[in-house]
Amino acid sequence: MSDQQTESRRKFLTGSAAIAGATALGANINTATAQEPRYVLDVPPVISMEINGTSDLFPVNRVYCLGRNYAAHAIESGDDPTQTPPFFFIKPRDAVVPASEGHPYPQATSELRYEAEMVVALKSGGTNIDPADALNHVYAYGISLDMTREDLQHVAQELSRPWAISKSFDKSAPVGPLSTVEDNGHAVDGRIWLSVNGEVKQDSDLALQRWSVSEGIAILSQYYELRAGDIILTGTPEGIGLVNKGDVIKVGIESLGEIEVEIT
Numbered sequence: 001m002s003d004q005q006t007e008s009r010r011k012f013l014t015g016s017a018a019i020a021g022a023t024a025l026g027a028n029i030n031t032a033t034a035q036e037p038r039y040v041l042d043v044p045p046v047i048s049m050e051i052n053g054t055s056d057l058f059p060v061n062r063v064y065c066l067g068r069n070y071a072a073h074a075i076e077s078g079d080d081p082t083q084t085p086p087f088f089f090i091k092p093r094d095a096v097v098p099a100s101e102g103h104p105y106p107q108a109t110s111e112l113r114y115e116a117e118m119v120v121a122l123k124s125g126g127t128n129i130d131p132a133d134a135l136n137h138v139y140a141y142g143i144s145l146d147m148t149r150e151d152l153q154h155v156a157q158e159l160s161r162p163w164a165i166s167k168s169f170d171k172s173a174p175v176g177p178l179s180t181v182e183d184n185g186h187a188v189d190g191r192i193w194l195s196v197n198g199e200v201k202q203d204s205d206l207a208l209q210r211w212s213v214s215e216g217i218a219i220l221s222q223y224y225e226l227r228a229g230d231i232i233l234t235g236t237p238e239g240i241g242l243v244n245k246g247d248v249i250k251v252g253i254e255s256l257g258e259i260e261v262e263i264t
């Protein structure tokens with residue numbers, strides 16, 4: 001692209017952003033014009049999440065995840081929560097899929113692990129966000145699973161390698177529909193639980209998160225510029241375990257409802 005073309009593209013994008021900014025979130029904005037660039041491949045699809053009570057969709061930008069955000073899970077994972085804080089990792093945005101589609105048992109593993117998590121969806125962002133202001137950036141909350149290829153994670157941990165391959169695989173984040181803050185308020189406490197084939201395996205409370213949603217947003221924004229559309233999986237409580245084909249996982253969060261995911 002020439003400098004002139006780049007400049008023209010930048011102006012176009014700025015114009016689109018201005019239009020989007022002036023319109024309610026979720027509105028369908030057609031920005032196709034004669035200036036639209038011709039991509040050499042099909043443009044990747046927009047990844048989105050359903051929203052309870054509306055046919056509007058939440059477009060997903062980045063997918064951040066918190067690790068070891070509940071003390072009892074940190075301990076079961078071999079960490080000392082008094083010594084090591086929670087941490088972040090990332091999944092690709094197209095790891096996000098509707099829970100209702102089920103979760104195909106992934107390739108390259110024989111140890112597939114469930115992790116029940118609350119997901120936070122941002123309507124705005126920034127850097128170095130004040131914890132006291134952080135909840136003002138939240139659009140909605142939802143229920144998700146952070147599926148993990150545990151055998152690959154153990155290999156990565158033993159070799160001190162990045163564990164992306166164990167966490168960031170295709171369809172590794174089944175999600176339910178979002179509940180907006182406007183309709184449902186902020187989900188800062190309440191029971192979070194998970195069952196496999198009807199047997200409860202995880203049973204905790206959002207209030208036991210080591211980094212609250214406010215703190216998680218504030219700390220994450222010290223490392224990344226957060227943006228509208230970003231989502232944060234806020235970590236799993238204790239009781240993680242493995243599932244097999246045919247198992248049915250249910251995850252519930254008080255105030256947000258339940259999702260059901262079949263391993264197919």
Ligand code: MN
Pocket residue numbers: 065066067115117146235236
């Ligand atoms: Mn997790």
